[in-house]
Amino acid sequence: MNLTLKIWRQKDSKSKGQMVDYKVTEISEHMSFLEMMDVLNEQLVNSGEEPVAFDHDCREGICGMCSMYINGEAHGPDRGVTTCQLHMRMFKDGDTITIEPFRAAAFPVIKDLVVDRMAFERIQQAGGYISVNTSGNTQDANSIPISKHAADEAMDAATCIGCGACVATCKNSSAMLFVGAKVSQFALLPQGQVEAADRVRNMVAQMDLEGFGNCTNTGACEIECPKGISLENIARMNRELMKSTVS
Amino acid sequence: MSGFFKSSIGRKVAMALSAFFLMFFLIIHLAVNITSLFSADVFNEMSHFMGTNPLVQFALQPVLIFGVVFHFIMGFVLELRNKKAKGVAYAKNNGAANSTWMSRNMVYSGLVILAFLVLHFIDFWFPELNYKYIAVNPEDPTRYFHELQEKFIPVWRVAAYVIAFILLGLHLAHGFASSFQSLGASTIRQKTLQTFGKAYSIIIPLGFIVIALYHHFSHH
Incomplete structure (x- = not known):
């Protein structure tokens, strides 16, 4: 053609x-x-x-x-x-x-068509990890009981590849689907819950610092996301941040 | 806590809480107004209560005005911040492919509602303040129904009200479910909330439209 x-x-x-x-x-x-x-x-x-x-x-x-x-x-x-x-x-x-x-x-x-998406990396560095001792005596992951439902939801959130389509699509250039997914994948699992409050506070603070816009719940990000990351992750991030404020 | 409301999510929560309050107020306002379709006496009685009860006048009314002003100012502040966050606009953007018109144009439906509120205050609230506190007229518990009827004689005003209420409906069609989402409601409940939201965004504005049209056509 x-x-x-x-x-x-x-x-x-x-x-x-x-x-x-x-x-x-x-x-x-x-x-x-x-x-x-x-x-x-x-x-x-x-x-x-x-x-x-x-x-x-x-x-x-x-x-x-x-x-x-x-x-x-x-x-x-x-x-x-x-x-x-x-x-x-x-x-x-x-x-x-x-x-x-x-x-x-x-x-x-x-x-041309190349954009600098390092802002996502800096948000990850602010809290998108768990602090695990990797000295060689790490506990077997299977010894920690996790419900199938939580494991599935965490895995769904973890499929985010950080491409930035959510930001590009959002009329407000909000990064909340990305940050919501990264917050969720840990918040749903026992290993992540230990640092959950600090994580959500720090990642949201970095997201705001980077100059991303404010989510107005149009839902466009969810539709355009190549990995089908659900809006549920944004709602969960909102809950996590509210929880971290009162805890 | 003050740090929370300075964050992007905190602002969403503040916007949603003020929206909740305003949506609750709309139910009360419609409930009072709808009595004018059935009984002039009941409408007069309820209006007189609302207009003279000290709790309503000096506690609830200031909270309401704060809620309205806060929702508008916060809405415009967020819109400006969001425009800045986008930076350069796309040469071609297919917004309809992934979102509703209502969700993308909340600021415009909001502007129409703001313009309507100015007219509404000039029509009802300012004369009311003048009647009670400036001209200091004696209390007349029977005046409200006639004042209401007279306001809906001119076609232009009825048309302006109807247009504003349609825009209010579109604003609510996105705003209702959106405010729950901002407060962290799960998407499983979102389906139910969206159904409720649709019903609310049709019933409330339609109620006000019916009242305006009824008084326009029933007055001789």
Whole structure:
């Protein structure tokens, strides 16, 4: 299929960016979106132009590196997939596709479609871990009884790959789905409950410090999340923070 | 505790608590007004009680005004902060793909409700304050029903009220369940809450619309 691409080009974090039109031809519907971008870049390199910079790594929906706001949606029009898992069969011959970087003041553009998502790392460093002695005499995890329900919910929360689609999609650039998932995966398990109060306080404080917006419960993040992280995690984070305030 | 209300989640909780209070007030307001459809005497009696009872006038009314002002100011402050958090707007954004119109436009439905409140205060509250405290007229427990009827004679005012109530309905359609979510209600209960929210957001504004239309068409 032949496509027109409208892509955000920005030389570096200091420069002003703009949308630039490109044409790509003979794109197979079996290609992934990133393979289509590879075809464009090969075309640009061959004609002596600067290729479009975009983040990617595993290309199998695990690492959370690929981003892109495609036709007005994070990771494009398909549900439950990252951009690398989005296939060109979702588009039609002759389509115009708008491709922008994830937008949030806390995710500044580094170049073209690449944004700096280190804010998520700093939130994790503020409390997204458990303090465990790993000196070699660690207790066997299976000796701690955990209900199936709690284990399942914690695992669901832990599937968050930290891609930032929730922030990109949210009209307020709120990071509450991400932080809610990271708070929940520990709050649900006995190993995490020991430091639960400090964790939620510190992670929420760091989230606010990074300049993410305020959740207004539109629910857009849950719909666009490639891993289907539930809004329940935001409600749980709210409960955890209220609990930590009164405890 | 003051640290809690300075956090993003604390602000959500404060917004939800003021919303709860206002949603409770709407039920009371509608319950009083709806009596005007059935009996001028009952309406006069209830209005007279509300207008003269010291507890209502000097304890509940200031709390109500604080609640309204707080909800509006906090709403606009959060909207401005959220705009700043987005930074650059998307060239193409498909909001309808993942969220409702109501949830994305709370500030606009809120603005219409604010404009309505200005009109509503000019219509009822300021004349009431003038009657009681500035002109210091003698108490007349039978005046309320006639004042209500007269206000709904002009078509423009009835139209303005109806439009404002439709926007109120849209505001509540998102706001009701959203305020519970902010307070940490589980999504399992959210399904029930959303059903309740839908019913509430239709029944309350519709009640007010029926009252405005009834008095417009029944007055000769």
